[in-house]
Amino acid sequence: MRPAPPDLLSKLATHLGDVVQGKPAQVRLALTCLVARGHLLLEDVPGVGKTTLAEGLARSFSLSFARVQFTADLLPSDILGAQVFKQAQGTFEFRKGPIFHQVVLADELNRAPPRTQSALLEAMAQGQVSLDGTTHDLPRPFSVIATQNPLDLSGTYPLPDSQLDRFLLRLSLGHLDAATEAQLLVARRADPLASFAPVADAADLVFLQEAADQVQVSKDVADYAVRLAAATRAHSDIERGVSTRAVLSLMSAARAVALWEGRDFVTPGDLRSLLVPALAHRLLLRSSSNGAFARDEAGHLLEELARQVPAPR
Amino acid sequence: MNVVERRRLRLRLRDLAALSAFTAVGLSGSVPVWVSVLFVLAFAISMFDRRPLARQRAWAVVALLAVAVVLFGLAFKGALDLVVAAVSFAALVTAHRLVSEPSAATDQQALLASLLLIAGAAALSGEIWFAACLLAFGVFSCLHLGLSVVEGPVDRNEDLPMGPVFRQVSLGVGLALAGGVAFFVLFPRLSWNLASRRATPGLLGQSATGMSDRVRLGGGGDLKTRARIVLRARLQPDPKQDELDRYWVGRRFDVFDGREWHGSGVPVAASDFVHLTANDRRDTEQEIEVLPAYGARTLVALEHPVMFTRARATSASGTTATQLVHVPGEEVRFAAEAISYTYVAYSRPGTWMRDDEGERTRALALPTIDPRVAALAKTIVGTETDPLRRAHLVERWLKTSLSYSLELEGEVADPLTEFLFVRKSGHCEHFATALAVLLRTLDVPARITVGFFGGKRVDDRYLIRAGDAHAWVEAWVDDRGWVTLDATPESGRGSQPVALLAMLADLGDRIEEAWRSRVVDYSFIDQVQFVRNLVRPPERAEREGTSTTRAPVSVPWRGLASAGVGLVAYLVVRRFQRRERLHPAATFLARLEGQLAQLQVPRREGEPLEELTRRLTGERHPLAPPLEQATRRYLEARFGARPLPEAEQRRLLEALRAPAQLVR
Numbered sequence: 021m022r023p024a025p026p027d028l029l030s031k032l033a034t035h036l037g038d039v040v041q042g043k044p045a046q047v048r049l050a051l052t053c054l055v056a057r058g059h060l061l062l063e064d065v066p067g068v069g070k071t072t073l074a075e076g077l078a079r080s081f082s083l084s085f086a087r088v089q090f091t092a093d094l095l096p097s098d099i100l101g102a103q104v105f106k107q108a109q110g111t112f113e114f115r116k117g118p119i120f121h122q123v124v125l126a127d128e129l130n131r132a133p134p135r136t137q138s139a140l141l142e143a144m145a146q147g148q149v150s151l152d153g154t155t156h157d158l159p160r161p162f163s164v165i166a167t168q169n170p171l172d173l174s175g176t177y178p179l180p181d182s183q184l185d186r187f188l189l190r191l192s193l194g195h196l197d198a199a200t201e202a203q204l205l206v207a208r209r210a211d212p213l214a215s216f217a218p219v220a221d222a223a224d225l226v227f228l229q230e231a232a233d234q235v236q237v238s239k240d241v242a243d244y245a246v247r248l249a250a251a252t253r254a255h256s257d258i259e260r261g262v263s264t265r266a267v268l269s270l271m272s273a274a275r276a277v278a279l280w281e282g283r284d285f286v287t288p289g290d291l292r293s294l295l296v297p298a299l300a301h302r303l304l305l306r307s308s309s310n311g312a313f314a315r316d317e318a319g320h321l322l323e324e325l326a327r328q329v330p331a332p333r
Numbered sequence: 334m335n336v337v338e339r340r341r342l343r344l345r346l347r348d349l350a351a352l353s354a355f356t357a358v359g360l361s362g363s364v365p366v367w368v369s370v371l372f373v374l375a376f377a378i379s380m381f382d383r384r385p386l387a388r389q390r391a392w393a394v395v396a397l398l399a400v401a402v403v404l405f406g407l408a409f410k411g412a413l414d415l416v417v418a419a420v421s422f423a424a425l426v427t428a429h430r431l432v433s434e435p436s437a438a439t440d441q442q443a444l445l446a447s448l449l450l451i452a453g454a455a456a457l458s459g460e461i462w463f464a465a466c467l468l469a470f471g472v473f474s475c476l477h478l479g480l481s482v483v484e485g486p487v488d489r490n491e492d493l494p495m496g497p498v499f500r501q502v503s504l505g506v507g508l509a510l511a512g513g514v515a516f517f518v519l520f521p522r523l524s525w526n527l528a529s530r531r532a533t534p535g536l537l538g539q540s541a542t543g544m545s546d547r548v549r550l551g552g553g554g555d556l557k558t559r560a561r562i563v564l565r566a567r568l569q570p571d572p573k574q575d576e577l578d579r580y581w582v583g584r585r586f587d588v589f590d591g592r593e594w595h596g597s598g599v600p601v602a603a604s605d606f607v608h609l610t611a612n613d614r615r616d617t618e619q620e621i622e623v624l625p626a627y628g629a630r631t632l633v634a635l636e637h638p639v640m641f642t643r644a645r646a647t648s649a650s651g652t653t654a655t656q657l658v659h660v661p662g663e664e665v666r667f668a669a670e671a672i673s674y675t676y677v678a679y680s681r682p683g684t685w686m687r688d689d690e691g692e693r694t695r696a697l698a699l700p701t702i703d704p705r706v707a708a709l710a711k712t713i714v715g716t717e718t719d720p721l722r723r724a725h726l727v728e729r730w731l732k733t734s735l736s737y738s739l740e741l742e743g744e745v746a747d748p749l750t751e752f753l754f755v756r757k758s759g760h761c762e763h764f765a766t767a768l769a770v771l772l773r774t775l776d777v778p779a780r781i782t783v784g785f786f787g788g789k790r791v792d793d794r795y796l797i798r799a800g801d802a803h804a805w806v807e808a809w810v811d812d813r814g815w816v817t818l819d820a821t822p823e824s825g826r827g828s829q830p831v832a833l834l835a836m837l838a839d840l841g842d843r844i845e846e847a848w849r850s851r852v853v854d855y856s857f858i859d860q861v862q863f864v865r866n867l868v869r870p871p872e873r874a875e876r877e878g879t880s881t882t883r884a885p886v887s888v889p890w891r892g893l894a895s896a897g898v899g900l901v902a903y904l905v906v907r908r909f910q911r912r913e914r915l916h917p918a919a920t921f922l923a924r925l926e927g928q929l930a931q932l933q934v935p936r937r938e939g940e941p942l943e944e945l946t947r948r949l950t951g952e953r954h955p956l957a958p959p960l961e962q963a964t965r966r967y968l969e970a971r972f973g974a975r976p977l978p979e980a981e982q983r984r985l986l987e988a989l990r991a992p993a994q995l996v997r
Contacts (some may be wrong), residue, residue, distance in 0.1 A: 238972045240916070256492045281965075285973035289943035327939055332971075333919050 025231045026282040028224060029055075032080050035219045039076045040069050042200030046191050048280070049297055050077055050165075055228045056276035058188020058269065059144050059164040061129075061301065063315065066169060068193040071125060074165040075213055078123035081225045082218035084159065086118035087125040090132035092175065096139035100149050101156075114151065119143050122159050122222065126166040130176040140164065141183045161225050181260075181304055188269050189294075190301040192315070228279065235275040236285045240332035244288050245271055248295065251325045252303060258321065260304040270298045288331040295322045334495045340435075341382065342495075343480050347440050348379050350473035351427050354447035357454035357466030358420050365413075368421045375428035387434035400425055420453030437481065444474050461845045464852070471513065475506040517852070518863065548586055548594040548762055548783060548804065550748035562842060563627040564797035566788070568635075569618040577788030577795050579682075580636040580805065580817065584664040587692065587780040589770065591700040592748060594781055598663030603656035606642035607665050609687070616681045623674040626799060630666040632657065633784055633797075634678035636817065638665070641678050646671035662692045693809050696778035699770065703750040707774040720777050721810045724818055727771045728806075731764055731820035761821040765804040768820040778809035779818075789839075791846050798838070867894060918970035921982050925963055928986055932956070942967065959988040 023031070029051060036047045050073055053060045062070040071087070078085035088099055101117030118124060119140070126140060143149050144164050149156045166187070168179070184190075196204065245267055253261030262270075274290040300318040307317060334342070355372050358364050378385065386393045401422050408418035423446045430443035451470055454463055479502035487493055564581075586594035617635055632641050646655040648671040656668040657676075667674055713730045714723045738758035745751040749770060752763045759767075765781045772779035786803035788795035805819040851859075922942065929936065929945075934956060936945055946964040949957040963985040970977035 236973065238974065241972055256494065283968070283973065285969070287943060287968050287972050289941060289968075292941075331941060332916075333922055 022224065022227060024282060025228055025279040028220065028228065029280055031219055036073070036076050036080055039213060039216060040073045040193075041204055042196045043069070043073075043193055046193055047073070049189055049191055049294075052273060052276045052280070052294075053189045054081075054161070054163055054225065055232050055279065056188055056269075056272045057161065057163070057229055058273065059166070059186060061184070061187040061190040062165065062167040062193065063190055063301075064167070064169070064192040064194065068195060070167040070193060071127065072213065073193070074123065074125040074167075076216065077165070078125075079213065079216050079218055080220060081122075082221050083122035083161070083225070085123045085125070086121040087127060088118050089127045090129050090136070092131055092133065094132045094136050096136050099136065099140055100143065100151060103152055114154070114156070116156070119149060120156070120158060122161055122163070124162075124164050126164055128168060129166040130168040130178055132177065134177050134180075137177065137179065137183065140166075141186055144186050161222060161229065181302070184301050185263065185265060187301065188273055189297040191297055228276075232272070232276045232279055234284060235278045237271060237275070238285060241286050241288060241291065242271070244329070244332050245274075245291055247329050248291065248325060251329050252299065252322070255321065255325065257306050258303055259306045262299050262302050266299055266302045270294060273298050292326050292331075295326050334493050339480070339484060339493060339495075343440070343477055343484070344379070344382075344435055346473050346477035346480065347443055348376055348431055350470050350477060351431060351443055351447045351450075352376050353466050353469035353473060354450035354454070355424055355427065357463050357470070358424060358450050358457065360460075360462055360466070361454060361458035363414065363417045363457050364421055364424065365417075368424050372424050372428045375431045379431040384432055384434055386429060386432045390433075393429055393433070397425060397429055416453055416456050420450060420457065423447075423449040423453060440477065440481065444477070447474065461841075461848045464848055468510075471510050472506055475509050476502060479505055519860070547596075548766075548781065550592060550752075550762055550766060562796050562845070563624055563799050564633060564785070565622040565624065566795045566797070567620040567793060568795060569620075571793070575790050577790065578786070579788065580782075580803070580819075581633050581785040581788070581797060581801075582636050582638055582782055583631045583633045583784035585662060585780055585782045585807065587662065587695045588698065589700060589766070591702060594766070596660065596663035597695055598660035600658050600660045603658045603668040605644075605654070605656060606640065607657050607659045608640050609637075609659075609665075610639055617679065619678045619680065621676055621678055623676075625672045627673075630670070632665045632667065632676060632678065635680040635682070637681055637683070639679045639681050641665050641676055644674060644676040647673045647675075662689065662695075688814070692780075693778045696780045696809060697773055697776065699773050702770065702774075703747065705750065705754060706770060709753065710771040710774045713771070714775060720775075720808075721813060721816065723775055724772055724777055724779075724808045724810070724816065727775070728768060728818045728820045731768055731771075732822050735759070735764070735767075737764075737822045737824055761804045764820040764822075765806050768806045768818060769808075772806070772808050772818075779806050781805070782807055782817075789842075791842050794846075796842055916971055918967055918977055921970065921977055921985075922967055924982070924986060925967065925989075928989055929960075932989070956989060959985070959991075963989065 022028070032051055033044065033047050036051070037044060040047055050060055054077060060074075062073070064070060075085055075087070077083075088094075097117065099117050099119050101115050101120065103112040104115045105111075106113050129137065129140070132140075143158060147158050147160075147162055149158060169176075195201075249262050249264075249267045249270075251261075252258055255261070270291065271286070273294050274286045277290045277294060278284070278286050296319045300315060300322055303318045303321070305317055305321075355369075355376075359369050359372075404413065404418040404422050407413035408415045413421075427443055427446040427450065430439050430446060433439050447470065451467060454466065476499075480498070483493070483498055483502065568577075584596065586596050588595050588597050616639075619634055621633065623633075632638075632644075634641065641657055644655045644657055644667060645652055646667060646669045648669070653669075655671065655674070657665055658668050659665050710727065714726050717723050717726055734757070735752070736758040737760065738756075739760055748763070749766060752759045753767055762781075769779040769781050781804055783802070783804050785797045785801040786805075787801040788797055790796075803821070805817060805821065807815040808818050810816050926942070934945075934949070934954075940948075942964055946957070946960050949960060954960075966975075966977055966981065966985060969975040
């Protein structure tokens, strides 16, 4: 007997909270992203637990997991796989790359050249890989968790806006507060992931994903989402507002969020809570600031819009 | 629009508001010239975004104080009217604020001083152009204030699209002005005229009739095209005609020297009324109002005036009774110099019987004139001997043989012969002179009369314009008396404004008339009447037709009232429609929020219910559990299509009350 979605989700969140300490909100959003069949972009400085979170997510659902460290000389075949000539049989055989896992961690995605980035991003969009005229389906459920370092921009190939659009949510973990950090130093002995046991399986994830699909969106809430999107397009500080795909992603994430409270409908509050993680990375601002500054500014603009656009009552 | 441009726009609006206010005062013509010059200078400097007094704060204040001492010293000595002194000082304060460092306080002071200017202008004048200035001031200052309010919450670096902002602010300005008008109409108050201190006719109200003490031939007749109103008369009995084509007698001249006419009467002592004839059978009573544009002191009345009385003069010191001076055979004039007058005149149509040997003799005197004139007269009359028929023959000859023209440039040595034999065209003074002189050569006593011809009805009064000025002839015929003769062709009698100009002037008259009767002369009694008419539609006006009293509610007012009622109905209907469009759960939300406010649950500004509930839960607020349930049910009902019955609503709200009592 499978528990109800909110129970399952809170069990997962508590479990993940053991390895990613002091970040309940981010854990919650990362789980939401997975349930919404989305890809997650973690943008933060090294050493705050990005990889831990990604691996923890994979392991909680006992999903297959692979980590690819992106570097400037990484080739598409390093991710997707390649045809290998088998001398004994005299034939080519396809050897799958790390992308053929259910959760793929693309570490420091912006260090790879655009060709490699786009190979990954195509796989993310289509859920399949085409090589030498053969199409290989990727395993389901499939999610990419990419990380990038926003401050260290030298020697990177920043993701184009169109590719950023493929990530459902963007999160930054941020540093721990002093108390949690101190507690971590005292308690931490071995690698917590080593002893990390799954509490759910892939079928649970599929169940959650299907439950999210059942969540209803009333017309008022849809109108609200459209008004929010229109506000980003009309805002004088925003060069380019969000796309229709962005609104769709926002709504699918909101459906997943509704599961946390066991609701089968989306509320305006769900949309508001997702506005920054789901939309901030898709905005092109008019100001010339870059990196973390642009991220903060986009977040502030969206919070301002959330205050200005009247919610349905 | 960025912050710099917005600021410049605001300052421009402020300056324009100040300029409108000053124009209202300046046009009254009472402000000293140096004050006007200083103000205009300050305005120009401010328009170029220069603020020379920003650094000279102390000196500027000292200079202002000095000016204040001078102005009020003048007022104390009696050299300057107190209101004019106050207005001048307000104008200088405004000017000073315009060229000081702009800040919110400075802007408000500038507007406040401008408001004083407007108040002063209301006392110094009340003409229609004051209304225009008031309107401009209202619009500019409201826009300025509106933009200042908008500026408050806007971030300094934020670009503001001005289109929508102006749309909203303009709506506010429109509402404010409409509210002002409604307040003016409905709020009980005294008549504006009580505060009036009109000292001068104003810069736009200069005299225009040229009713001088002589008639000089030569020159053109641009007077005829002037559309300014000089007289207004209410007639009793009311002739009820739209165009009153009658002669209004002003002044008679009987001495001609070949080039110009002048009078020869000797004034008699001033008195309160003047009887022009022993027979005081009064036929037409005229309540006449002489406007500042008239610019002369001669009383005017319909042909033929019998009596003048009840003259009142409006001057700087207010409206007082004035005496009348009679110059027999020439004119009746006001004893006191003033801006405008009112009086009552009585007239009797027909011929003028008063016989005076001296008047007749003087009406025969001729200067040395070209012999061709006498010869011409002889040719015209031929063998006719009857003086009246002779006169009519000459009159008809002039009317048919010569043409009317206003285009007469340049001075000529002998205007009469030039008119009769060379140009063969002229205006009314030429025709009248020619007729009088021709008749005199035929031994018919004749003199010219200057006044007006016409009268256009607007509302219940007849208006006389500067262009209605006319000259004609009175000839003495034994047994008939003084007979009115007019040799001027019909086309040249009344005023001749260009068609478009006439239409505009007509419109202007109507607006000005409405302004005077509805605003300046509008008093408590009119208000009572207005409200009464709103409640009970007037039947009286229809029964009496266009009666002499003011029509209680005219068509535009009725239209305005019905438009207002329609607007209110529309708003009410819209309001109800909006109610209906509200989701049923929204009423529960309103009740819930009302109860939360009543329980004094601390709530951040604009905090949605969901977030409030989450926060209270986090704070372990005693109200959190019932609130959580209520919020959840609200959200389900509102967005999840799970209806919330009335009973459950009450139960949820009730549940909130119990822990609240615990809190207390």
